Amino acid sequence: RKEVEQDPGPFNVPEGATVAFNCTYSNSASQSFFWYRQDCRKEPKLLMSVYSSGNEDGRFTAQLNRASQYISLLIRDSKLSDSATYLCAGTSSSNTGKLIFGQGTTLQVKP
Amino acid sequence: EADIYQTPRYLVIGTGKKITLECSQTMGHDKMYWYQQDPGMELHLIHYSYGVNSTEKGDLSSESTVSRIRTEHFPLTLESARPSHTSQYLCASSDPGQGNTGELFFGEGSRLTVL
Numbered sequence A: 001r002k003e004v005e006q007d008p009g010p011f012n013v014p015e016g017a018t019v020a021f022n023c024t025y026s027n028s029a030s031q032s033f034f035w036y037r038q039d040c041r042k043e044p045k046l047l048m049s050v051y052s053s054g055n056e057d058g059r060f061t062a063q064l065n066r067a068s069q070y071i072s073l074l075i076r077d078s079k080l081s082d083s084a085t086y087l088c089a090g091t092s093s094s095n096t097g098k099l100i101f102g103q104g105t106t107l108q109v110k111p
Numbered sequence B: 001e002a003d004i005y006q007t008p009r010y011l012v013i014g015t016g017k018k019i020t021l022e023c024s025q026t027m028g029h030d031k032m033y034w035y036q037q038d039p040g041m042e043l044h045l046i047h048y049s050y051g052v053n054s055t056e057k058g059d060l061s062s063e064s065t066v067s068r069i070r071t072e073h074f075p076l077t078l079e080s081a082r083p084s085h086t087s088q089y090l091c092a093s094s095d096p097g098q099g100n101t102g103e104l105f106f107g108e109g110s111r112l113t114v115l
Helices: none
Strands: A004-006 A011-014 A019-025 A033-038 A045-050 A055-057 A060-065 A070-075 A084-091 A099-101 A105-110 B004-007 B010-013 B019-025 B031-037 B043-051 B054-057 B076-078 B087-094 B104-106 B110-114
Touching: A004 A084, A011 A019, A019 A084, A019 A105, A033 A060, A033 A070, A045 A055, A045 A060, A070 A084, A099 B043, B004 B087, B010 B019, B019 B031, B019 B087, B019 B110
Parallel strands: A011 A105, B010 B110
Antiparallel strands: A004 A019, A019 A070, A033 A045, A033 A084, A055 A060, A060 A070, A084 A099, A084 A105, B004 B019, B019 B076, B031 B043, B031 B087, B043 B054, B087 B104, B087 B110
8 A cells, every 4th residue: 555645636627616635644653744736747846734733825725634644635716827736745654854755636727 | 946956857878878867956955865756656765865975765666876975966876777767856855954854845857768
């Protein structure tokens, strides 16, 4: 079983839609979680960190559910520019700063 | 913008050749990483370093080697390239000031094709 799992999609949504991605992790010792955005043939860039209390940054909301071992990303009012692959990442069990990435979920926002 | 640079961006090379992928960062980060990513697949950690003269193998076995002689420089070497090494290689660094976790800053990647 992969340590971090995501539905690869693609998720095809119209502009203005609300879309949510989930990511599950198997290692209960993982301490910190992140969402990265990766555009086609580009490097990943940090979108937001994920906290147990949930955090919001504009149209984006991330939440962590430790009991069920999943994290989520909610995008409201989708824009064409949101089209990308969203990578979920968690720290490894040794908490040495290594990040384990999921496969990524591809989002296509259509006009 | 992150100050982490990789060269070459693209490399097409024949089987058996020795290659070195360069990675440099000017942020003074102690921690550096090499990830390998195939199209549509997740990033796999192949090497990491916590500082000068520190190198460790990652979670995915790789025939490549790395060195960390200077803080800012973390090159990856393949002694004898094979078609199975065809992939994108992403270098990253992180800020120790954020403890054991923190944002990873990625280079633009080196896309290697071995014929």
